[in-house]
Amino acid sequence: MFDTKLIRENPQEFDTALCRRPGQSPIADAINTLDARRREAQTRAQKIQTERNAFAKQIGAAKSRGEDISDIVAEVSKSKKKQARLENEVVNATQKMRDFLSSLPNLPLADVPEGHGEGDNVELRKWGEPRHFDFEPRDHVSLGENLRMMDFETAAKLSGSRFVMLTGGLANLERALANFMLNVHTRENGYTEVNPPALVNDDTMFGTGQLPKFGDDLFKANTGHWLIPTAEVPLTNILAGHLVEADTLPRRYTAMTWCFRSEAGAAGKDTRGMIRQHQFTKVELVSVTTEEQSLSELERMTSCAENILERLELPYRTIVLCTGDMGFGARKTYDIEVWLPGQSAYREISSCSVCGDFQARRMNARYRPDKSGKHTRFVHTLNGSGLAVGRTLIAILENFQEADGSIIIPKVLRQYMGDIEVLKP
RNA sequence: GGAGGAGUGGCAGAGUGGUCGAAUGCGGCGGUCUUGAAAACCGUUGUACCGAGAGGUACCGGGGGUUCGAAUCCCUCCUCCUCCGCCA
Numbered sequence: 001m002f003d004t005k006l007i008r009e010n011p012q013e014f015d016t017a018l019c020r021r022p023g024q025s026p027i028a029d030a031i032n033t034l035d036a037r038r039r040e041a042q043t044r045a046q047k048i049q050t051e052r053n054a055f056a057k058q059i060g061a062a063k064s065r066g067e068d069i070s071d072i073v074a075e076v077s078k079s080k081k082k083q084a085r086l087e088n089e090v091v092n093a094t095q096k097m098r099d100f101l102s103s104l105p106n107l108p109l110a111d112v113p114e115g116h117g118e119g120d121n122v123e124l125r126k127w128g129e130p131r132h133f134d135f136e137p138r139d140h141v142s143l144g145e146n147l148r149m150m151d152f153e154t155a156a157k158l159s160g161s162r163f164v165m166l167t168g169g170l171a172n173l174e175r176a177l178a179n180f181m182l183n184v185h186t187r188e189n190g191y192t193e194v195n196p197p198a199l200v201n202d203d204t205m206f207g208t209g210q211l212p213k214f215g216d217d218l219f220k221a222n223t224g225h226w227l228i229p230t231a232e233v234p235l236t237n238i239l240a241g242h243l244v245e246a247d248t249l250p251r252r253y254t255a256m257t258w259c260f261r262s263e264a265g266a267a268g269k270d271t272r273g274m275i276r277q278h279q280f281t282k283v284e285l286v287s288v289t290t291e292e293q294s295l296s297e298l299e300r301m302t303s304c305a306e307n308i309l310e311r312l313e314l315p316y317r318t319i320v321l322c323t324g325d326m327g328f329g330a331r332k333t334y335d336i337e338v339w340l341p342g343q344s345a346y347r348e349i350s351s352c353s354v355c356g357d358f359q360a361r362r363m364n365a366r367y368r369p370d371k372s373g374k375h376t377r378f379v380h381t382l383n384g385s386g387l388a389v390g391r392t393l394i395a396i397l398e399n400f401q402e403a404d405g406s407i408i409i410p411k412v413l414r415q416y417m418g419d420i421e422v423l424k425p
Numbered sequence: 426g427g428a429g430g431a432g433u434g435g436c437a438g439a440g441u442g443g444u445c446g447a448a449u450g451c452g453g454c455g456g457u458c459u460u461g462a463a464a465a466c467c468g469u470u471g472u473a474c475c476g477a478g479a480g481g482u483a484c485c486g487g488g489g490g491u492u493c494g495a496a497u498c499c500c501u502c503c504u505c506c507u508c509c510g511c512c513a
Contacts, residue, residue, distance in 0.1 A: 043475055046482045053482090056494040060443035069493080076493045243435075243472080245453090366472095368435095376472080 001101050001361040004035050017107040022116050022324045024105070031100065038093035045086035048079055102206070103213055106358040108323045109332045115322030121335070122322070127306065128315030130339045135403045139342025140394040141273040144170060146405045146425050150274070161271070162263060162278045169423040170393065173409070174281060176416030177396075178256045178389050181283040181308055185386055189304045191254035191285060196234035198257055199225035204237045207363030209329040216264045219278075227260035231284035232383040239288055240363035243376060249367060250289040250297060254386065256281065274390055275347065281389040287382040290367065291357070294380035298354040302334045305350040305386045312410045314395050315339040317346050329355045334384075338391070342398040349391045352384030 007014050011028035018024045055076045062069050113122050144150025149170035155163040166174055185191040205211040205226050210218060210233065219227040228234060235253045259282050263269075270276035285304060289297045302318065309316045321333040330353035337346035357378035360366070366376040400408040407423040414421060 039475065042482085046475060049483090050481060052493080056443075059493050063443080073493050080493090245435085 001098075001358060002104065003361070004031065004097070004101070007031050008035065014107070017110075018104070020108050020112075020114050020323045021105060021326070027104070031097070034093065034097055034100065038090065038097055041086055041089040041093055045083060045090050048083045048086065052076060052079060052083070099212075102362065105328045106331050106355060108326060108330075109354075112326070112332050113320065113322045114324075116324040117322075118325055120322035121319045121325055124318045124320055124334070126315075126317040127310060128313070128339070130315050130341065131399060133341065137341040137398060137401060138405070139273065139340075140397040142342075143397045143401055143405060143407065144274075147407070147423060148425070149423070159278075162276065164274045164277060166393075169417075169420075172417050173396065173413070173423070174389055174393050176413045177392050178281060178283055179416050180311075180413055181386060181389070182254060182256055184308060184311070185254040185283070185285065185304060189252070191252040194231075194235060194238075194253050194255045196228075196231060196238075196255055196257065198228050198234075198260075199223075200228055200234055200237075201225060203363075204233060204240070207237045207240050208233045208359050209362065213328070217262055219260045219262055228257065229261045230259050230282060230383075230385075231255040231257040232286060235284060235286035236288070236359055236381050236383060237363055239360075239365040239379060241365070243366045243368065244379075246290055246367050246369050249379065250287050250293060252288075253286045254283060256283045256389070274394060277390065280391075283386050283389060285352075285382075285384045285386040288365070289380045289382065290369070291377060291380055294354050294356065294382060297380075297382055298332065298334070298352060301382055301384045301386075302336070302352045305336055305352060305384055308387055308392075309336065309338060309349070311412050312392070312396065314392075314399055316349070327351075327353060329353070329358050331356045331358070336387075338395045340395060340398050341401075347391065348388075349395065350385040350387045353382065355381045355383070357381075 002014075007028050011032060014028045015026040019026060055072060059069050059072055059076075062072070113120060115121070138146075141150070141152070144166075145152075147168075147170065149166060149168045151165045151167065152163075155165040158165070182193055186193045199221060201224070202211060205215075205218070210226075210229065215226075218229055221227065234257075235255055238253065239251070259280055261278060263276060263278060266276060274280075285301055287297050287301060306316065306318065316336050316338045319335050319337065321330075321335055326333050333351060333353040335348050336350040336352070338349040339345075340347050357380055359381045360378035365379045365381075367379050368376055396410060397407055400410065402408065402422075405425045409417060409421055409423065
């Protein structure tokens with residue numbers, strides 16, 4: 001959500017920045033017209049209210065002196081209807097503005113490359129050498145089923161398509177991964193571990209930008225709750241409605257949660273395997289910072305995520321998303337892609353975004369920049385995966401496979417798996 | 426699920442129809458004293474919006490209503506607490 005004052009004062013700059021996203025057209029004029037109407041109605045309604053407040057005070061004074069008040073009362077009653085109409089106008093105009101503004105995506109930062117889709121993203125760096133195999137590497141489905149620890153058939157019986165059931169060593173491996181990631185982020189990177197609700201209300205989904213536009217991508221419970229598509233939602237909303245002191249920032253939160261996505265628009269995409277599921281485990285990172293800190297925090301967060309892959313010895317590359325591939329609330333996004341030998345491709349395993357004050361405005365989360373000052377500012381929010389656990393498991397299977405279908409366990413994970421070194425079929 | 430109670434400023438907590446945006450305490454900020462600090466004392470201290478400004482308007486859990494006037498009365502929803510029942 002945007003500051004209407006900013007749009008009023010810099011309509012040209014606003015439109016230019018917004019239109020760097022493909023599919024967006026200039027909108028500042030329309031917003032400013034709507035806004036002018038709202039302010040005018042508000043000013044008029046306030047004027048009438050001022051008069052009425054004065055009358056009410058007179059009545060109070062007169063009454064306490066024991067005077068007759070019926071004349072004044074009669075006069076005030078007349079303005080009631082007019083005021084109700086004006087107030088109604090203000091409420092409607094405000095609501096209209098809010099609806100309008102809440103459907104607009106965030107402005108890309110100036111250094112974000114312009115483009116229409118995946119193809120226009122820009123690679124920044126690569127880490128690790130994809131391993132050379134002297135046999136034909138298999139994909140994770142083949143490996144997992146061969147181990148008899150990855151069962152799509154039973155999952156389909158229980159739930160339908162896009163679900164998987166892990167058993168035995170792979171179930172343990174997934175738990176080990178999440179445990180490892182959480183330990184690193186909490187013990188070395190300064191994040192506070194949170195175990196948040198996975199069902200949230202409308203306001204919470206609005207705060208991070210899933211609503212009102214993207215309800216179709218979400219699962220909804222019959223109580224009206226929504227299932228979180230990422231822990232970004234509850235973690236970022238922790239500070240919703242709060243005013244905090246600057247010296248309590250940054251706040252860094254991490255959580256392992258299940259994530260639920262309807263994958264409504266992804267029919268036919270990644271149907272094989274556990275790349276794209278309705279339910280998956282993810283360790284999420286969320287930072288809440290000041291305006292000054294948010295850009296460096298993005299670099300920090302991204303390196304926290306990259307570091308996990310390095311310790312797992314998984315080759316990756318880091319790209320910056322172009323304006324056409326960025327999410328709704330982001331100003332700038334780095335994707336980290338892990339090498340998958342089974343696909344001979346780099347695939348997304350983490351996405352780190354800085355949202356500026358976009359989400360903070362939606363959820364009204366502010367801070368006081370300095371203690372004696374009267375001004376408040378909206379906090380800046382960031383989120384990133386640290387990492388997608390299911391996809392990390394896939395990467396381990398495919399990168400650490402042996403010719404006989406066994407899987408070498410990365411050294412850093414062994415302590416979480418009873419010190420075994422290999423999973424054998 | 427049943428019966429009660431409560432939601433007020435950063436926090437604690439008073440206020441039951443008019444001069445209440447709201448006592449008081451804590452905390453914060455500024456100052457006096459002090460070599461410095463602590464203590465003590467004095468002062469100050471909510472947010473958002475409208476307005477060029479003067480100034481104005483709104484907000485006492487959310488929404489609605491009664492009234493000339495609502496933190497205060499009524500309706501409704503939400504949240505929390507206590508007791509009982511049930512239960513992982």
